[in-house]
Amino acid sequence: MTALHLALAQLRHTPLLTALNALLMALGTASIVFLLLAGDQFARAIARDAQGIDLVLGAKGSPLQLILSSVYHADIPTGNIPLAEARRWAEDRRVARAVPLSLGDSYRGFRIVGTTPDYAGLYAARLQQGEYWQAPLQAVVGAAVARETGLGLGDSFSGAHGLAGGAAHADHAPYRVVGLLAPSGTVLDRLILTSLESVWALHGAPAAALPGAAREDHHDHDHDHDHDEGRDHTHGGHPDSAAPGPRRQEQQDPAEREITALLLRYATPMAAISLPREVNAQSQLQAAAPAFELARLLQLVGLGLEGLRAFAAVLILSAGFAVFVALYGALEARQYDFALLRCLGATRGQLLRSLCLEGLLLTALGALLGTLLGYAAMAALGQWLAHSRGLLLDPWVWPPQQSWLLLGLLAVGLLASALPAWRAYRSDVARILAQE
Amino acid sequence: MPEAPALRIQGLRHAYAGQPVLALDSLHLAPGEQCLLLGPSGSGKTTLLHAIAGLLRPTAGEIQVRGQDLAALGSAARDRFRGRHIGIVFQRLHLLPALTVLDNLRLAQRLGGRPADTTAALGLLDALGLAGLAARKPAALSTGQAQRVAIARALVQRPALLLADEPTSSLDDANAQRGLRLLRSQAQAAGAALLLVSHDARLRGQFDRELRLDGPA
Ligand SMILES: Nc1ncnc2c1ncn2[C@@H]1O[C@H](COP(=O)(O)OP(=O)(O)OP(=O)(O)O)[C@@H](O)[C@H]1O
Ligand SMILES: [Mg+2]
Numbered sequence: 207m208t209a210l211h212l213a214l215a216q217l218r219h220t221p222l223l224t225a226l227n228a229l230l231m232a233l234g235t236a237s238i239v240f241l242l243l244a245g246d247q248f249a250r251a252i253a254r255d256a257q258g259i260d261l262v263l264g265a266k267g268s269p270l271q272l273i274l275s276s277v278y279h280a281d282i283p284t285g286n287i288p289l290a291e292a293r294r295w296a297e298d299r300r301v302a303r304a305v306p307l308s309l310g311d312s313y314r315g316f317r318i319v320g321t322t323p324d325y326a327g328l329y330a331a332r333l334q335q336g337e338y339w340q341a342p343l344q345a346v347v348g349a350a351v352a353r354e355t356g357l358g359l360g361d362s363f364s365g366a367h368g369l370a371g372g373a374a375h376a377d378h379a380p381y382r383v384v385g386l387l388a389p390s391g392t393v394l395d396r397l398i399l400t401s402l403e404s405v406w407a408l409h410g411a412p413a414a415a416l417p418g419a420a421r422e423d424h425h426d427h428d429h430d431h432d433h434d435e436g437r438d439h440t441h442g443g444h445p446d447s448a449a450p451g452p453r454r455q456e457q458q459d460p461a462e463r464e465i466t467a468l469l470l471r472y473a474t475p476m477a478a479i480s481l482p483r484e485v486n487a488q489s490q491l492q493a494a495a496p497a498f499e500l501a502r503l504l505q506l507v508g509l510g511l512e513g514l515r516a517f518a519a520v521l522i523l524s525a526g527f528a529v530f531v532a533l534y535g536a537l538e539a540r541q542y543d544f545a546l547l548r549c550l551g552a553t554r555g556q557l558l559r560s561l562c563l564e565g566l567l568l569t570a571l572g573a574l575l576g577t578l579l580g581y582a583a584m585a586a587l588g589q590w591l592a593h594s595r596g597l598l599l600d601p602w603v604w605p606p607q608q609s610w611l612l613l614g615l616l617a618v619g620l621l622a623s624a625l626p627a628w629r630a631y632r633s634d635v636a637r638i639l640a641q642e
Numbered sequence: 643m644p645e646a647p648a649l650r651i652q653g654l655r656h657a658y659a660g661q662p663v664l665a666l667d668s669l670h671l672a673p674g675e676q677c678l679l680l681g682p683s684g685s686g687k688t689t690l691l692h693a694i695a696g697l698l699r700p701t702a703g704e705i706q707v708r709g710q711d712l713a714a715l716g717s718a719a720r721d722r723f724r725g726r727h728i729g730i731v732f733q734r735l736h737l738l739p740a741l742t743v744l745d746n747l748r749l750a751q752r753l754g755g756r757p758a759d760t761t762a763a764l765g766l767l768d769a770l771g772l773a774g775l776a777a778r779k780p781a782a783l784s785t786g787q788a789q790r791v792a793i794a795r796a797l798v799q800r801p802a803l804l805l806a807d808e809p810t811s812s813l814d815d816a817n818a819q820r821g822l823r824l825l826r827s828q829a830q831a832a833g834a835a836l837l838l839v840s841h842d843a844r845l846r847g848q849f850d851r852e853l854r855l856d857g858p859a
Binding site for chain 2: 542550
């Protein structure tokens with residue numbers, strides 16, 4: 207095919223110019239591809255962690271904080287709620303499944319979560335080794351925790367106060383690892399799960415309720431700890447705690463135990479209409495829906511992404527402009543070539559096509575290079591995140607916007623070559639040949 | 643039916659912005675015939691060739707190539723007709739710098755509506771003493787070599803009419819003679835009628851047919 211052959215020959219004839227222009231286009235493309243992928247992965251990761259959780263009940267406060275603290279374990283809890291109250295809602299017939307969470311301690315920065323094995327079930331996580339806890343102070347650790355702390359089956363460790371690694375509970379019996387979770391790519395990977403009773407035991411619940419618990423009189427144990435992470439103490443008992451007023455859990459009555467949050471799954475979609483409203487109106491609890499709060503959060507984050515995207519669009523437009531300048535600038539020097547082609551029998555249309563093809567090829571080269579670059583960057587980020595944060599990304603996805611991006615790029619390339627091509631189309635061969 | 647003349651011109655006039663630059667009452671070339679048209683600079687020689695090639699619409703007169711009136715064709719059809727039936731050797735040499743010598747020839751074949759015929763192209767290069775240069779880019783050729791490549795390219799699609807505009811003006815005596823000989827022998831071998839325009843008095847007396855173009859007086 208003549209037009210393609212010519213366009214390719216022309217691009218090869220000026221390799222440096224071609225490479226530079228393609229590179230310019232590639233940089234803009236890579237930026238957008240990366241942003242698209244990152245946005246996509248971010249949304250997926252966020253959705254993954256919230257799977258199966260329709261509503262979260264917790265202490266009153268910021269609903270976003272409640273979601274961030276109890277679903278993503280990325281914020282401090284809003285406080286505690288009475289177990290009895292939580293149970294009332296868990297037994298509501300509109301609720302299919304309820305998973306209690308009790309937070310407060312951590313081990314080397316990984317949160318220790320008092321809960322039931324149902325919690326791992328939310329994410330369909332499997333045990334890689336061992337079993338779930340049978341007794342207090344037995345723990346199941348997430349895959350990233352195991353990898354980074356080196357904890358294995360049978361190992362012991364002591365939790366520290368606060369959620370980001372404070373002083374250790376040096377004064378009571380350590381946890382023992384009885385199970386290891388397989389990697390799930392969810393927040394579970396970075397958690398240490400244990401029974402609710404373990405957390406209560408360490409935070410002042412009566413020994414009577416805790417057969418096997420080593421100590422019973424530890425509720426004042428931490429008054430002399432220095433509270434580097436004081437804000438994280440939600441399990442009461444700390445006069446200097448800044449947490450929003452959780453009650454001290456010194457009560458002897460198991461009925462007055464507290465948990466941090468309750469994760470609910472609706473039995474019927476209709477529950478979404480009535481349940482949150484009832485919870486918020488009829489109790490001291492607050493109900494927050496992850497989907498709703500996340501939409502709100504993504505809107506905020508989205509603004510930042512929009513800005514970056516606009517910047518990448520500017521990069522692409524300037525790359526398109528570079529293609530335009532490359533073609534238009536060479537026009538003067540090449541008009542004798544065009545005249546010659548016409549003399550050899552090329553029609554105006556063939557000339558037009560050949561030049562547009564040149565612009566398109568240049569753009570396509572840049573787009574291809576940029577796409578590869580974008581995916582490579584995403585893969586590198588994925589590697590790094592998997593390694594450092596235990597966050598599993600799947601960079602090898604093709605978000606639908608990606609196809610639109612490529613189409614848009616080709617349109618930019620076509621647009622950039624349109625004017626030069628039109629000028630070549632219009633040129634007066636006889637006049638050009640006579641200018642010698 | 644007798645074969646149509648390679649070229650037939652009747653009452654040709656051209657003026658740029660009302661300024662007459664070309665007048666040629668009549669010119670007929672039989673197939674394969676060779677003709678030298680001599681005229682001083684500015685007498686309208688290049689203008690004439692452009693008109694014959696259909697690159698320029700003359701103010702008045704009629705031009706037929708192989709019996710085809712070029713003015714009657716649409717733009718694209720005229721381009722294709724030119725590519726197919728008319729070969730042009732320019733006053734100043736011009737080859738496409740992005741293509742190799744061989745590809746310049748193959749491009750002319752394809753634009754001339756013929757399948758690219760590498761064997762024929764190489765054969766022609768060989769006949770012009772350019773066998774070793776097929777893979778070179780034009781920038782790596784001497785003027786004389788480029789001249790011969792231009793001749794080869796004008797003939798490679800086997801046109802009915804070969805137009806040559808001062809093909810020897812940029813060459814020294816020896817090379818000019820050599821180039822002219824090759825042009826004439828290759829045109830003959832290809833069966834193309836040749837119209838050569840020049841102001842170069844060195845060429846006088848070498849052609850069976852010689853005409854003078856004096857411009858509109
Ligand atoms: N595009 C144009 N516009 C106006 N005048 C032109 C144009 N092209 C050529 N001319 C004029 O027409 C006349 C004939 O030009 P042409 O190029 O045909 O001469 P020529 O015989 O080929 O001359 P030379 O031997 O120098 O090549 C000249 O006076 C030239 O100035
Ligand atoms: Mg001239």
